[in-house]
Amino acid sequence: MGKDQHTDWDVLIKGLWRENPVFVAVLGMCPTLAVTNTAINSLAMASATFFVLVFSSLFVSLLRKVIAKQVRITTYIVIIATFVSLVDMLLAALVPDIHKELGAFIALIVVNCLILGRQESFAAKNKVGAALMDAIGMGLGFTIALLMIGIVRELLGNGSLFDIPIFGTSFEPWIIMILPPGGFFTLGFLLLLFNAVALRRAKANAITS
Amino acid sequence: MAQELLWIFISALLINNFTLTYFLGICPFLGVSNKVDTALRLGLANIFVMIITAVAAWALNTYVLIYAPYLRLISFIIVIASTVQFVEMAIKKWSPELFRALGIFLPLITTNCAILGLALFATNKGYGLLEGIVYALGAGGGVTLALILMAGIREETRVLDIPDAVKGTALSLIVAGILSMAFMGFAGMFSAA
Numbered sequence: 001m002g003k004d005q006h007t008d009w010d011v012l013i014k015g016l017w018r019e020n021p022v023f024v025a026v027l028g029m030c031p032t033l034a035v036t037n038t039a040i041n042s043l044a045m046a047s048a049t050f051f052v053l054v055f056s057s058l059f060v061s062l063l064r065k066v067i068a069k070q071v072r073i074t075t076y077i078v079i080i081a082t083f084v085s086l087v088d089m090l091l092a093a094l095v096p097d098i099h100k101e102l103g104a105f106i107a108l109i110v111v112n113c114l115i116l117g118r119q120e121s122f123a124a125k126n127k128v129g130a131a132l133m134d135a136i137g138m139g140l141g142f143t144i145a146l147l148m149i150g151i152v153r154e155l156l157g158n159g160s161l162f163d164i165p166i167f168g169t170s171f172e173p174w175i176i177m178i179l180p181p182g183g184f185f186t187l188g189f190l191l192l193l194f195n196a197v198a199l200r201r202a203k204a205n206a207i208t209s
Numbered sequence: 210m211a212q213e214l215l216w217i218f219i220s221a222l223l224i225n226n227f228t229l230t231y232f233l234g235i236c237p238f239l240g241v242s243n244k245v246d247t248a249l250r251l252g253l254a255n256i257f258v259m260i261i262t263a264v265a266a267w268a269l270n271t272y273v274l275i276y277a278p279y280l281r282l283i284s285f286i287i288v289i290a291s292t293v294q295f296v297e298m299a300i301k302k303w304s305p306e307l308f309r310a311l312g313i314f315l316p317l318i319t320t321n322c323a324i325l326g327l328a329l330f331a332t333n334k335g336y337g338l339l340e341g342i343v344y345a346l347g348a349g350g351g352v353t354l355a356l357i358l359m360a361g362i363r364e365e366t367r368v369l370d371i372p373d374a375v376k377g378t379a380l381s382l383i384v385a386g387i388l389s390m391a392f393m394g395f396a397g398m399f400s401a402a
Contacts, residue, residue: 030322033232104329111322181389188382196374
């Protein structure tokens with residue numbers, strides 16, 4: 001029993017860092033970079049994706065023995081699209097302001113390759129418990145990545161964090177960071193940072209061993 | 210009317226470029242575009258699928274979804290994917306040359322965010338059939354333009370001496386950021402008109 005728990009934890013943890021969907025696998029870029037211009041928008045987008053990912057994984061894992069092989073991708077997409085429609089309506093009812101700002105990009109969660117990728121490579125082959133753990137881990141990893149991008153962009157582009165001014169009035173905001181190029185730059189430099197750390201670690205390991 | 214259509218086209222092509230300002234279709238943009246020739250064919254296949262999508266989305270919006278708006282997302286995805294598959298089979302039969310030119314990209318593109326994005330944006334803007342097709346042409350042209358530019362730059366960078374940490378996606382993203390900045394210049398182009 002103890003061993004099972006260990007592997008469950010491992011499934012959860014790997015999504016956070018070692019196999020982080022954004023920084024390591026570079027998945028799910030398309031509908032997400034566009035809305036990470038502030039920390040709040042990033043959080044909203046990440047929570048919506050998290051919700052869809054967890055529930056889709058749950059259902060795909062439950063139905064894994066019923067779904068015919070030939071139509072599996074279509075089935076996954078229908079399941080994902082159902083939950084995205086739900087999230088879209090939920091956000092419109094609960095937080096209409098944020099929903100308006102995110103616009104069509106909420107609907108575009110359907111084509112987030114991260115979600116379909118997890119269904120195909122994990123949820124369809126594993127028991128419900130493990131599938132849920134994997135979805136939660138990946139969802140959290142995605143949330144961390146999006147928040148990092150959103151925080152950098154809002155801090156530099158607006159001098160604030162979650163709409164609270166940080167740098168005071170003498171700070172000249174870098175408007176470009178809130179605009180589309182800022183999304184590319186922020187993710188580019190974050191990836192660069194990750195690569196540099198990984199390379200340095202690999203080099204250190206090579207020397208010690 | 211003609212002026213309005215031209216405006217829709219230019220706006221989708223340059224000012225609101227799908228790849229560089231909406232971040233749609235980033236995956237092939239970062240992954241595939243290594244050769245200009247491949248990029249061009251991928252772009253053409255994209256334009257093709259987008260036109261079919263625009264027609265399909267218009268038909269769904271006008272005839273089906275007024276009765277069940279909550280099914281929009283699901284029906285868009287299924288109808289677009291199956292229409293593209295169907296048209297692909299038709300092309301394979303009637304024009305093997307065209308089929309070979311578009312190649313493997315056709316089925317891949319169907320799951321591209323730019324396609325669903327096009328259908329959703331056209332719906333949100335309330336475009337009719339003709340406007341939708343012009344919008345698809347502009348958006349597809351914009352994606353093609355971005356793919357070709359990126360492929361050209363990547364062909365050049367292959368012979369450069371680049372630090373290991375920057376190689377790959379990081380470099381592509383930074384290049385994309387600079388391209389995106391260049392495209393921002395178009396935003397002022399038509400504001401006087």
